[in-house]
Amino acid sequence: MHIVVMTVEMSLPGCRSLKEKRxxxxxxxxxxxxxPAVAVCESGALDRLETSEWTFVVAGIDGRRVEALCQEIEDKLQRTVDGRVLEVTREPL
Incomplete structure (x- = not known):
């Protein structure tokens, strides 16, 4: 079993309220x-308007598939979130 904890910090320039952040x-x-291979939660910067931190736990039997899924998540975040990715950390367990 391969498990990766991926934490993504994003900048939300110009965000003026928690409602807008959501x-x-x-x-x-x-x-x-x-x-079913992914668990996700907002893990930090909960009350900061211009920053958002999310943690993804990705699990699977094949390490290459887990890594590919992490990359897919990161790519999708960059394409779909109205902000920019500042930092991505991946920690294998």
Whole structure:
């Protein structure tokens, strides 16, 4: 079993309220949480408007598939979130 904990920090320039932050980050649970190999949660910067931190736990039997899924998540975040990815850390368990 291969498990990777991936933490993504994103910048949300110009975000003026927690409501706007939720709208800009909206749907991450629904988009990624449907996959049974992925668990996702907002893990930091909960009350900071211009920053958002999310953690994804990706598990699978094949290490290459787990790595590919992590890359897919990162790519999709860069394409779909109204902000920019500042930092991505991956920690294998």
């Amino acid at each position: 709208q800009r980050m909206g749907g991450l649970h629904e988009r990624f949480g449907r996959n």
